[in-house]
Amino acid sequence: MNNITIDFNKPLGKVKPMHAVNNGPVYKFASDQRITNIVSYREAGIPYARTHDASFYATYGGEHTVDVNFIFPDFDADPYDPESYDFCLTDEYLKVIEVAGTKPFYRLGSKIEHWKKKYNTLPPKDFKKWAVICEHIIKHYNYGWADGFNTGIEYWEIWNEPDLDPDDSTHKRCWGGTKAEFFEFYDVAAKHLKACFPELKIGGPASVGNMEWAEDFLKQLDAPLDFFSWHIYANDPKSIAAKTKEVRDLLDKYGHKKTESILNEWNYIRGWDGDDWLYSLKAEKGLKGASFITGTMCVEQYSSLDMLMYYDARPCGMNGLFNTDFVNECLKGYYPFKMFNELYKLNECVKAVSDSGEIYVCAAKSKDRAAVMLTHFSDDDSTPAKQTAVDLRGFENARAEICLLDKENDLVLVKEEIITTENYSLNLNLSLFSSYLIKLTKQ
Numbered sequence: 001m002n003n004i005t006i007d008f009n010k011p012l013g014k015v016k017p018m019h020a021v022n023n024g025p026v027y028k029f030a031s032d033q034r035i036t037n038i039v040s041y042r043e044a045g046i047p048y049a050r051t052h053d054a055s056f057y058a059t060y061g062g063e064h065t066v067d068v069n070f071i072f073p074d075f076d077a078d079p080y081d082p083e084s085y086d087f088c089l090t091d092e093y094l095k096v097i098e099v100a101g102t103k104p105f106y107r108l109g110s111k112i113e114h115w116k117k118k119y120n121t122l123p124p125k126d127f128k129k130w131a132v133i134c135e136h137i138i139k140h141y142n143y144g145w146a147d148g149f150n151t152g153i154e155y156w157e158i159w160n161e162p163d164l165d166p167d168d169s170t171h172k173r174c175w176g177g178t179k180a181e182f183f184e185f186y187d188v189a190a191k192h193l194k195a196c197f198p199e200l201k202i203g204g205p206a207s208v209g210n211m212e213w214a215e216d217f218l219k220q221l222d223a224p225l226d227f228f229s230w231h232i233y234a235n236d237p238k239s240i241a242a243k244t245k246e247v248r249d250l251l252d253k254y255g256h257k258k259t260e261s262i263l264n265e266w267n268y269i270r271g272w273d274g275d276d277w278l279y280s281l282k283a284e285k286g287l288k289g290a291s292f293i294t295g296t297m298c299v300e301q302y303s304s305l306d307m308l309m310y311y312d313a314r315p316c317g318m319n320g321l322f323n324t325d326f327v328n329e330c331l332k333g334y335y336p337f338k339m340f341n342e343l344y345k346l347n348e349c350v351k352a353v354s355d356s357g358e359i360y361v362c363a364a365k366s367k368d369r370a371a372v373m374l375t376h377f378s379d380d381d382s383t384p385a386k387q388t389a390v391d392l393r394g395f396e397n398a399r400a401e402i403c404l405l406d407k408e409n410d411l412v413l414v415k416e417e418i419i420t421t422e423n424y425s426l427n428l429n430l431s432l433f434s435s436y437l438i439k440l441t442k443q
Helices: 038-043 088-099 127-143 179-196 211-220 237-253 274-284 287-301 332-346
Strands: 002-014 020-022 048-050 103-108 155-158 201-207 227-234 260-268 307-310 348-354 359-365 369-376 386-393 398-405 410-419 423-430 435-442
Touching: 002 359, 002 369, 020 260, 038 088, 048 307, 088 103, 103 127, 127 179, 155 179, 155 227, 179 201, 179 211, 201 211, 201 260, 211 237, 227 237, 237 260, 237 287, 260 274, 260 287, 274 287, 287 307, 287 332, 287 359, 287 369, 287 398, 287 435, 332 359, 332 369, 332 398, 332 410, 332 435, 348 369, 369 386, 369 423, 398 423, 423 435
Parallel strands: 002 386, 020 048, 020 307, 048 103, 103 155, 155 201, 201 227, 227 260, 260 307
Antiparallel strands: 002 348, 348 359, 359 369, 369 435, 386 423, 398 410, 398 435
């Protein structure tokens, strides 16, 4: 028998936004809209949507959307002239995100370019001018410039994965310059933007998690860093937690103790090549991917991480939330976001301990309500089910609703119990990749 202990008498701070994502829902305000996922997206309570790689997707606006080169298509134009900018489709995309009740997390830069010729990932010809262009993008969305808006976007991220490829690579997918050039570029851009908007959070650089590169970046940094964003893809939630600690320790080492650590690309990956890559894509779309999401959210809530952003809610091969062809249909990976939102709304995280390295758990409470989410995840697909006792302490005289996510059930209510004592135990059979949401309401 495996054991989980939830102690509602031991609060551990706020529930953090562990159910943020990359990209928004599929929806158009135009009359030709046919299929949308905006209702399900809204019901998941997704707090933030990062805009990276939005321009891959036609319904968002394709290559007229988000990226600096698309909003300001002629780099030789006047950055102070509103006529130099094309905001139209990005305006609509950000409105859609807001209609879903989600806050945009704006990535300044370009999508990744996997193709042979590079167009928008090359270093800007003039770093300061690029920063001035970004200044006016921010003014448009936050301060009404150029018939703009007062959206209040808080997070502005400079670039994406500049450390993906080494300096001597002939196939640089995200930053076409050298490491030294990027360091100079970031310093120029961050200094300018923070001077213009001291109230906003300016950061980056959406590192792939190359710790040697990250340390070099922090050593020489001579610019604001309100948040440090980074990425990891893995096949075990515990390895993500270990990387989180490594990043936090590095930030603290260089005096960035108040800098937020934001993991804003992550997903299940067994390997990037051949059969492992195909296996990974299939796993992300199914129950295994959902369990991995649940487990990662659980461990990261109790880590030093400040925000977790899944890649990707955009219809693509790595979207485990929605059917890519029929986005109105939710996949198994959608339900962990809905589960975590139940905890997020309760606000106060409480102590939750599992004695099994393959059972992940997280819990939260408010005055009259509480919730627990848990899952059984192992990368070994032959792992047997685990009989598990869930000990609930300090939330007596409550009704427990037990909802199940497994092969047959999509977060379906399968059992109810009345908790009458201060120490109460629920017995659950956790088949591999199954997840439970336990909702508690005071009687």
